[in-house]
Amino acid sequence: MAARTLDPRNALLTLFPQVGYTLQRLKAHPVGTPHVAIFEGLRAEGLDVLTRELEIIDAQTEAQARVDMANSNLDAFAGRLAKAVLTLVNDDREHSFYVHYFRNKTLKEFKRPVLGAKLVSMRGWVRSLEESNLPTLHALAPELTALVQAADAAVQAREHAQATNRIFRYTGARAQWVDRVNAARKVLHGTLAQLPHQQLGLPPDFADQFFLKEQKREVTEEEETVASMQVTIARQREELAASELRLKELEEDAEAAKKAAEARAAKLAQLTELERVMQAMAKQHAALTEALDAEA
Template sequence: MAARTLDVRTALQPLLAQVGYTLERLKAHALGAPHIPTFEALRAEGLEVLTTELEINDAQAGAQARVDIADDRLDAFAGKLSKTVLGIVDDDREHVLYVHYFGTKTLTEFKRPVLGAQLVTMRKWVQSLTESPHELLLALAPELTLLVNEADAAVQARDTVQQGNRNFRDTGQRYQWIARLNAARKELHGTLAKMPHEHTGLPSSFADQFFLRKVGKRGSGEEEETVESVQEYIEGLQEELAGAELRLAELEQAEEDARKAAALLEAEKAQLAELDKAAMALEKQRAALRARIEAEETA
């Protein structure tokens, strides 16, 4: 039986347990001595990979905190702007000025996305506020500019950390260490499997003794059940569960990214429709004003 290939999606702690188990077995047998340095190096490198993973996890948590802080501040600003605009238009939410900023959404609906479509819309407000003829709105432009810049930086930092984590897991340090670990396990098993043919008294399963076993399903008849075997079976299930949970988190993140992209597209379409509606209203006002002026001039 060859050493099984360890799944790259498995949590690092069970993988390090595999290394530690093999290393102790190598130290306990004279024939294992030549292979000890390889697995000591793998253990040391694995601890470095684990440290890096913890640092990445901390960075992801910190980046998400900055995104949430930026979102809270933009939400507060949206509330301030809503109140200011309603004061200008006498609480008329159908007034073209209010619709220009919030469309047909309630303030709660507008603030619901965590940045995403909300940030896209509020980024466009900067120019509108800067060019506004209303002093109260003009005065808000510098504050929004700062908040949007902070939000953009927070989103960029989060995306950078997330991409770094994907690189770390899919092709980088974590993936490469597991690949080296699997290669070393295969090579070790191949070498030790020859020993029973070269040394009298060694069992045919000699090589298998150096690897943490993953027992078969209970009742499969692959091994006689003992307390130890059932414990190992449970540990194997826990290892698989950890890998599955990691994969689930990755899939959920990919799904969330796709959902945000779709929401962003819909928000931009809605924004365009709102701008078209506002433009049509302004065109009607301009046409009516022109008609009155022409009527007065010809009277």
């Protein structure tokens, strides 16, 4: 039986022990000596990869915290602006002044997305507030400018952290390390599998003994220890973290597609409105021309 191929999508805490186990078995048997250096190098490299993964997870967590804080600050500002505008228009949410900022959405609906379309809308408010002749609104422009800049920086930091993670996991150091481990395992198994045919006394499954097998057997209460449970929880946490990161990537892709569709719909609506206005103006032009011709 050949050494199984390790799945690079699995948590590092489940992949890393595979190298350590093989290394210890190689050190314990004379035939393993020529291969020890290779697996010592893979183990050292694996520690570096594991450290890098923790750094990347930490960077993504920090970036998400910045996004959430920026989102909360923009929500608070939107609430204050809505109150100020409604005061000016006597709570008329259909007034063009209120619609200019919030369109046909309630404040709750406007706040719902985490940045995204909300940030795009509020970025457009900056100029409107800066050019407003109403002191209560004009005074809000500097604060919104700072909030939008902080939100833009937070989004950029999150996108950078997510891109770093994708490269690391799918083509970068993590993926490359798993590829090297799998290649070394295949070569080692192939070499060791030949020995039972060359040396008397070695069992047919000799090569398999150097590789950590999947633990499918359930641990009984008598065998279960604090240490074993800590290891289990640590592995499950890393697998959960990896799944959550993948879910976040899928959600970001879906949100990007949604924003693109919304942007296209908005442009189509603008085009339709522009065509309506042009048609109305054309009719007015024709009417005025006809009236002037009649007067002449």
